[in-house]
Amino acid sequence: MKPGMSQEPTIIQGGMGSGVSNWRLARAVSERGQLGVVSGTALDQILAWRLQDGDPGGHMRRALGAFPIPAIAQRVHDLYFIDGGRASGTPYKRIPMPTIDAPVSVRELTIVANFVEVWLAKEGHSNPVGINYLDKLQLHHLPATYGAMLAGVDYVLMGAGIPLKYPGVLDAFANHQPAKYPLNVTGSQPDDDTLMRLDPSDYLDRELPPLKRPKFLAIVASNTLALTMLKKANGRVDGLIIEGPTAGGHNAPPRGALQLSEKGEPIYGERDVVDLEKLAALGAPFWLAGGYGSADRLREALAAGAAGIQVGTAFAYCDESGLAPEVKRAILEDVAAGRAQVFTDPLASPSGFPFKVVSLADSNSEKDVYDARPRVCDLGYLRESYRTPEGEIAYRCPAEPVTVFVSKGGAAEETEGRKCLCNGLMANIGLPQIRGQYQERPLVTSGDGLEDLTRFLRPGSFHYTASDVLDDLLAC
Template identity: 65%
Template sequence: MFQLPRIIQGGMGVGVSNWRLARAVSRLKQLGVVSGTALDTLLIRRLGDGDKDGAMRRGLDAFPFPAMAQRIWNEFFIPGGKSADKPFRLLPMHQQQMPRKLAELCIVSNFIEVFLAREGHDNPVGINYLEKLQLPHLASIYGAMLAGVSYVLMGAGIPLHAPAVLDAYAAQRPAEYRLTVTGATPELETKMHFNPADYIDGPLPQLTRPKFLAIVSSNTLASTMLRRASGKVDGFVVESPTAGGHNAPPRGKVQWNEAGEPIYGERDRVDLAGMRELGAPFWLAGGYGSAEGLREALEQGASGVQVGTAFSLSEESGLREDYKKTLMADAIAGRSTVFTDPLASPTGFPFKVAAVDGTYSDAHVYEARQRICDLGYLREAYQTPEGAIGFRCAAEPVRNYLAKGGSEEETVGRKCLCNGLVANIGLAQTRGEDWTEPAIVTEGDDLNSATQFLAPGATSYTAADVIHTLLGTRESA
């Protein structure tokens, strides 16, 4: 029997919402959520860094199919970690037909992240995926379900096909997912397929279907999900444009403020009466990270709130410690700055960028970077003139993008979020002797309000401090 949480901890970035943060939140009977983005890359980098805390080995030991786990350990673990001047190993980029090695890494890495988040308690744990990162979904979701994930959350697009995947795995059936392909003609085969029986030694385990929460920006989109999704949608996280990470573009004609940010207006406000009429549980996100915000959400008929920014600065989050200290010092001084960059993301969605020296928020740092696309999670699928499926990214070398039918206009201002977000957590790629990938830090507009979670005289706080402050139980905690 599920008891709906009052607080959902946002699934942030690449490894910011890691297993440590999710475990800390879930232990306190709120919903801890791990980020499901690029976990295959994170696994091999953690192993390549020597698995210093032994967590990856612990997760691999718990994986139900030891031969698969051992193959990964044997290939990617480096005792003591790689030398600082050596680059991390790269994986082949995801394709419509996933190579077996890559599928196994997705299964195992998602299992490990959820397993570790569930250690030491019996409370639900969730995982967050981005609809725009479709290629790893099938293997990744299976790995998370193997570990007993209780909630799957998905946004950054319209995740119509995800519920059927959960249904299929719970019924021990193969699953499919339709890939979004720009310019696809009707005869193009765009489906991806995954059969767990091809990867599992012995009989298929019985899995429990997790709850599915769609992350939406309007009640209209929520209504569409309820009518057209491939299976049951169990609820919604309703994000406003003040939330960190990717934001939905403004509805209607886009206008810009003096800083060059998109202006959101009345049409972008969520019709909460309409949300209530849908009859499904919903949580409000973006600017609700306070006790007052939680009370307001409950009064509006929400089941609670999703909070990201506050947890991203907590001691348990995966964000680099020096970035957390800088952001907190700026928040204490009331000078934190977050820019809604309309160009940074190759997806074309506005993307929140926090000002941190030495990161992509410094124009000269980005301009000094040579364009490289070697992770490829945000690539766009498109139909080639030959009728096949190709992949391109507006942040890759311009000549490459143009050769794939892209326009030069689409490349202006685009940044490599894949490498930048991995750099946020201290696993940046090394390129030669004098260049390491810079980070791109994303936070919500309410960054300065993070000071509310600090005890008097403190400069840091824990996930428990966030939860007790939001619930109004901090003094008695």
């Protein structure tokens, strides 16, 4: 925090899914008094798989022991924990894919998993911790949020959508009241019931004291969206994060008709530049993200009236991040050798948003490696919800087998160039699925500033810590 000034952090370590900004990274940043943020994406899967890998270090089980409804924590433990870990070559136990009517076991797992990640990030210090969700992954919003709030999460950051109805969820859960959230369903009719619901009393075995209502920061890429969030949300929006197109992960598409560069990347123009004066005039605290990970850019952001910056890429490759050590090292070796490359792929993500991909040997960034992958959708986080001709809600992913996608009413053209992000992102963090002889390969993302990581690398050394990043940023 800036002493004597606002109570807001100067540096937000951005949420990075899945599991890249894990509890270790967020804790390391929050311990230093800046805002550490865990990714809330796929935490159900991540907890269940860490438990099946034997929970080295016992951290998951320590956090399960702190869960306020012990019977639920016990059920999760019993369902997934394998003492000593899975036998080699054994696949992970499948969790039913996300749906509007998810079984109770999945909802319980989601509540507990979000609790665990936040609880561990908060352990041993009293500074704030945040959690990041993507609004396009709506199916987990309610149980995930309740779990994070049970652990006392201080900030929720949400991007990839227009979550106007989300602040009301935080207000309801602060008093353990039922909450609802509308699911975006393609083709839905005005009378369709597309509301997701969660009533905490279905899970509680006794009365709990009210929970802290976390601050809500909306991640947006335009002045219009910033204003819409502040004016039209159904509850308080406590601040804005303005993310530009050089940021790692998904990017907002350019305004207007999509134009591609010679390399095949989306071209952003004047209309995509956020007017910071107008933004500051809205009066809400804001942070700038996307290529702001340096002391100079922090100074620039503060001079423009920002409360600070949100940084992803510099933290994604530090020791504490969840990226598998061999993935991190291979990429940092490429960075040191000056051959690291990031491509903003307009097609790879099933979500249809541009997604930045790091070129990495033997990973799914390489066409031949990806083409050798049997096309299958079995995690399903990025599936689109759609209305069937019978009026039911069903789910499809353009990275699933083409015939299956088309049989669900999807257009064959939509499937071209799509990649399975869900499995790739799990492989990135050392949790690859195995199906028969096939093991999932990584698909790594980064901001355009990847090559600037050389400043953290000493000759012959391919690692650095979250503290090194903070020291560098705060040297202004």
